[in-house]
Every structure is written in structure tokens, then in C-alpha cells.
Amino acid sequence: MTTSDNQSLRVLVAKVGLDGHDRGVKVVARLLRDAGIEVIYTGLFQTPETVAAAAVDEDVDVVGLSMLSGAHMTLAPLVVQAIRARGADIPVVIGGIVPNHDLEELKAAGIAEILGPGAPASEVVEAVRRAAAGTSKV
Amino acid sequence: MTNPREQWQEAFDASSIRNDKFQTMSGIPLEPVYGPEDGEFPGIYPYTRGPYASMYRSKLWTMRLFAGFGTAIDTNQRFKDILKSGGDGLSTAFDMPTLMGLDSDDPMSLGEVGRCGVAIDTLADMRDLFADIDLGGITTSMTINSPAAVLLAMFVAQAENAGVPRVKLGGTLQNDILKEYQAQKEFVFPPRQSMRLVRDTVAFTAAEMPRWNSISISGYHIREAGSTAAEELAFTLANGFAYVELARQAGLPVDAFAPRLSFFFNAHIDFFEEIAKYRAARRIWARWLSKRYGATSERSMQLRFHTQTAGVSLTAQQPEVNIVRTAIEALAGVLGGTQSLHTNSMDEALALPTERSARIALRTQQVIAHETNVAHVADPLGGSYYVEALTDQMEQMAEEIFAKIDEMGGGSMLEGCIVGIDENWFQGRIADSAYELERAFNRGERTIVGVSKFLEGNEEDQMETLRITNADEQKQRQRLASVKQDRNESAVLDALDRLAKDAVDPEVNLMPALVDASQVYATVGEMMNTMAGVFGRHIEVPTI
Numbered sequence: 001m002t003t004s005d006n007q008s009l010r011v012l013v014a015k016v017g018l019d020g021h022d023r024g025v026k027v028v029a030r031l032l033r034d035a036g037i038e039v040i041y042t043g044l045f046q047t048p049e050t051v052a053a054a055a056v057d058e059d060v061d062v063v064g065l066s067m068l069s070g071a072h073m074t075l076a077p078l079v080v081q082a083i084r085a086r087g088a089d090i091p092v093v094i095g096g097i098v099p100n101h102d103l104e105e106l107k108a109a110g111i112a113e114i115l116g117p118g119a120p121a122s123e124v125v126e127a128v129r130r131a132a133a134g135t136s137k138v
Numbered sequence: 139m140t141n142p143r144e145q146w147q148e149a150f151d152a153s154s155i156r157n158d159k160f161q162t163m164s165g166i167p168l169e170p171v172y173g174p175e176d177g178e179f180p181g182i183y184p185y186t187r188g189p190y191a192s193m194y195r196s197k198l199w200t201m202r203l204f205a206g207f208g209t210a211i212d213t214n215q216r217f218k219d220i221l222k223s224g225g226d227g228l229s230t231a232f233d234m235p236t237l238m239g240l241d242s243d244d245p246m247s248l249g250e251v252g253r254c255g256v257a258i259d260t261l262a263d264m265r266d267l268f269a270d271i272d273l274g275g276i277t278t279s280m281t282i283n284s285p286a287a288v289l290l291a292m293f294v295a296q297a298e299n300a301g302v303p304r305v306k307l308g309g310t311l312q313n314d315i316l317k318e319y320q321a322q323k324e325f326v327f328p329p330r331q332s333m334r335l336v337r338d339t340v341a342f343t344a345a346e347m348p349r350w351n352s353i354s355i356s357g358y359h360i361r362e363a364g365s366t367a368a369e370e371l372a373f374t375l376a377n378g379f380a381y382v383e384l385a386r387q388a389g390l391p392v393d394a395f396a397p398r399l400s401f402f403f404n405a406h407i408d409f410f411e412e413i414a415k416y417r418a419a420r421r422i423w424a425r426w427l428s429k430r431y432g433a434t435s436e437r438s439m440q441l442r443f444h445t446q447t448a449g450v451s452l453t454a455q456q457p458e459v460n461i462v463r464t465a466i467e468a469l470a471g472v473l474g475g476t477q478s479l480h481t482n483s484m485d486e487a488l489a490l491p492t493e494r495s496a497r498i499a500l501r502t503q504q505v506i507a508h509e510t511n512v513a514h515v516a517d518p519l520g521g522s523y524y525v526e527a528l529t530d531q532m533e534q535m536a537e538e539i540f541a542k543i544d545e546m547g548g549g550s551m552l553e554g555c556i557v558g559i560d561e562n563w564f565q566g567r568i569a570d571s572a573y574e575l576e577r578a579f580n581r582g583e584r585t586i587v588g589v590s591k592f593l594e595g596n597e598e599d600q601m602e603t604l605r606i607t608n609a610d611e612q613k614q615r616q617r618l619a620s621v622k623q624d625r626n627e628s629a630v631l632d633a634l635d636r637l638a639k640d641a642v643d644p645e646v647n648l649m650p651a652l653v654d655a656s657q658v659y660a661t662v663g664e665m666m667n668t669m670a671g672v673f674g675r676h677i678e679v680p681t682i
Binding site: 017018019020021022023026027029030031033039041043044045047069070071073074075097099100101116117118120121122 | 234235237238240245246247248249250253254322323324362363364450453454455487488489490568569572573576579580586589590599600603605606608677678679680682
């Protein structure tokens, strides 16, 4: 799949599991919107299944997960699997608190991009565009 | 009529003073407080300069470090270590499933069991948690909100079985549900039903547990979610007023209830604004309790608070620099007169802290307490033109927000807080402030060292952080399965049945039914689900 910068992107931003920290996801949603990207927010307490279903139903280009509780190693790969189980290949981007020693395993599990704390808006938008264009580094 | 200084002197003379030399390094002897005869003084209404006349000369702040570990047995070991090394207060951090009222075997609990705190499913876990600890001889703080009534009931049941009468139980329940809807988002039931449970715990502890503090009103999470300092101040105190009105509705006189309240504030990086915030908080609370709620007891009017340094101010880049940020924030808390303090560890923007980084965080407080001499003089910034002006401005901004909340509630702060939640007013303001701060950062108006400027060193290898395995999750699930196998199933059903019946009648206090259900090993999840069957569940419709 290729999507040029000018074409409008649709992104689903999601909170999976019990992590209620929603400051980051809301700020990122607005920043993406400011960059001309269409954003849908799932709200809190989603499961990998509900996120995958919403992503497919809404026909989004990218799924963005906001994870701050440390459950990313358990839940993020399940989101990728749930999307693939629906026959879709929507790239997944994670933002939040992810230690470096987890990066490799997450990439191996099919996560396209991982954004750490403090990433400026431009970097977030770039990562989403790369993921959508399928040009993320593996 | 004595002047303020004489009143203060009288109160100071009646205080016990800890053993220390109150002088500068070059030997200048220091007064306990400085100021004009007719000015404000600590321990004297409206308490802007501190709740107590002698402040840290009597007792330094409590260096409270909040931590949680996997299973109840692990945490029990940690508790015993704390008690052995001279501590007399235990602080319990629960894991996410427990905080959300879910059992460890719930599908939603996957990956979270025992991760950020201890997992409690049944009375069996509560028994392990406090095994060989005299619950009548210590104080226990439990950081829990939506299922606060359930965990309090389990705690009471455990004490009962250990032969400790309820009157001897001392401790604190966070139990501040309003800020959950506004900021932290660990909610289960709709707001009004949750407030009924708060009322039940408040009434129960007032009647049976005189040493128990029923609510710790928390601005920390409001700030972490993105509010400004003024919003943190105003929303937190407004929530406090709401609980005072709730207790009055339940028939508790204000002076019987308000002394059991304490507060919990953030210490962010804007040094002087934070200090002004604490000073304004004390003054506002004293005025409102006296003028609006008719309190006459000093204890009702003296705002006491715990402080935690700002988690959101920490950076993943060059994490050692976080020690400096935390030290500055901690100093603001101390100069602002906090009663207890938690300092974050440098690696918390990366993971849960290692033992080493947690120790450095504690050492930070010890340097402030024992090396800098800043605790010798109460409210050392009182009288500064700058800090006094900021204090007045914080107060004024808070009053404007109170007026809005009061208006939303038609003259009731309790109603105003609930309506504000229902209408996403608090949540919207917090999200707006968070967004504004982020935009200022993106425009280059806000510098963050190591993130937006001074990046040399960012390419170095990341420090080693704590790694957590899922082994405890498996252990806890097995534990729960075996408890369920051994318990009397029909007794559990009867107890839950009664809980459901009691929940239907809003006049009934649910605490006795919860204690009884705990005694027959009903799980946290079963009790919460039973109540949800009557109360319904809160679903936030988010706005972005």
C-alpha cells in the first residue's frame, strides 16, 4: 500500500487494556488532526479484538496504540495478530513508555513504528506517514 | 486580644521540638518563622504559611515511597522489612486489575496482574498481605478508588479474623472517585452511584473506625493528565468541598468529618508557582470551611497534604537529568510546607524504577532534609513580594473556577462536580490545557533539556531498567482458582444476593454486606459485578 503525503490518511488511535492514561492519546489525536489526518479515537479499555474490528470497519490506514502501563509486550502483538486474523494488513504504531530492550521484540511482532516520550509533533506525523506508506524500517 | 505573633508564639511554645541545631552554617541562629507582628503566621488562621505553628521544627515531612510488588506474599515480606527498619506506616499499591475491580483471571487483566502493585482477589490475599503484622499497631494507606469500599471491607474482615477491633484500625483510603472521572479514569460505576459508595465508607468509618482517614483528595492525577497548576488547585479543592457536602447530606457534622480529610498535590517544575499553589490551597480551604461550611474546629480548617514530584516532567532522554528535576520539585514541596513527600525515580519515563534509582530518589529527600537547612524556618518564602502576589493570583484563579462549578451545580459544589463530569467540562479543560502545553513545546516556546535542546549525549546507550516477567500473573491465577475451589459456594451466592438487595435501596449502607461477602471469600470482581448489576457501568464518551 502506498499513500502519498497529499492523500488524506485515516488513523485509529486506541487505548488497549486497563491503562487509563489518556493525556497522550488525546494530544496526539489533535496533533494528527492539525496535520490534516483524519482521526478516530476508540476511547478507553479496549481489547485487541475491539481495536482490530474498529480498524477494519473504519478502513483506516494506520492504528496508533498509546501504552503507558507496561503491558505493551503482552497486548501490542495481540493487536497485530487480531488485525491479521481479519485478513487485513493495517500497520500498527505504538507511542508511550517502551524501554529500548523491548524494541526489537516489538518490531519482530510486527509493530511498524515505536515513538518514545517527548517525540515532537513532526516526528509523530512522519512515523504515521511512513507506516501508512509501508516504508518503516524493520 | 493578642496579636498574630503572640498567638503563634503561644502555639509554638506548646509544640514539642525535635533535636537539631537551628542555625546557618556560619552560626547565625534562626527564628522558627520570620514576619511582621500583625502578619500571617503558620498554625494561625487562614494557615497560608502552614497548618502547624512549629512546622518542620517538630517533625520533618514523612518520606513516603509508594511501591508495589507482585503477589501478596512478596508485598508482605516488603512490609515486614519496612516495619523492622523502624517504619510504622504501610503504603499499599494495588495492581491495575484490582484498581479496576477485576479479578486476576478476568480476560481484561491479561498482562497487568501484579505488575504495578499487589494483586488482591479475595480475603485469602488480604490475609497473606498482612500476615504477622499487628493491624492495630500500625497505619495502613490504601491507594484505591472505584473498589475502595470492597478493599476496605476486606481489610476490616481480615482485622476481625486477626482479633483486632475496628476502633483500633488506623489508616487512609484514597477513595477520591471524582478525580477518576476527571483525570485518572479508573472508574467502574456511574458518578452518582460511586458517590453513594463514598458516602457509605465515610459513614461507616466515622461510626466504627475513629482512627481512619476516609478520603485523600488528589490533585496529582489531575495535573498529570494535563491541567494547569490553577486548575489542579481549583478542581481538587472543589472535589473536597463536594465530599464535605456529601458527608453533611449523610448527617455528619462538618467538624466530625473534615479533620479526616487530607490532600495530595503534584510538585511540577515551575518552582514558584507550585509553592504559591500550596499556600493558596491552605488559605482557600480554611476560608471555605469556616465561612461556607461553618467549621469551628481548627483541624477542619488546616489543610494537610502529601506531595509527589511530577511524573510527566521526567524525560526518557538522558534520564539522570531527572534526578535534578525531581530535586527541584521536591524542594518546592518542602518550601510549600508538605506533610509527606514521594520523589519519583529517574528511570520512570522508561519503566518501573529499579531499586537503585528508587534509593537515589529517597536520598534526594534526605539531602534536602538533612544537608540544606531549608526545614529550619517555616514558610521561608512568605513575605516575598513575588510569592505573595503569585499566591493571591492562584487564589483568585481558583475562585473563578469555583464560581463556575457552583453555577453548574446551582449553588451546590457537590452537584457542580457531578454535572461538570457528566458534561465533560473537567475532562475537556484538562485536555485543552495538555494540548496547549504540547503546542507551546512544538512551537519551540517551551524548552525541555535533552528533548528540545542540549541533545548531546542522547545517543548514549539507554540505562538498564527493570524487567518484569509474567510469572506472578500465572501464580496469582492459580491461587484464585484454588481459593474458589475451597470456598462454600452457596454462602458466596447468599452473600452476593444480599449485597445486590442492599444496593437497590440507596438508604442502606453497603459496608456490612461487603464485609460479610469478604468473609466467605467472594472475590473483588464478584462484589463489583454484583453492584454493577444494580448501579450500571460508567462509559466515557471521549471528546478529542
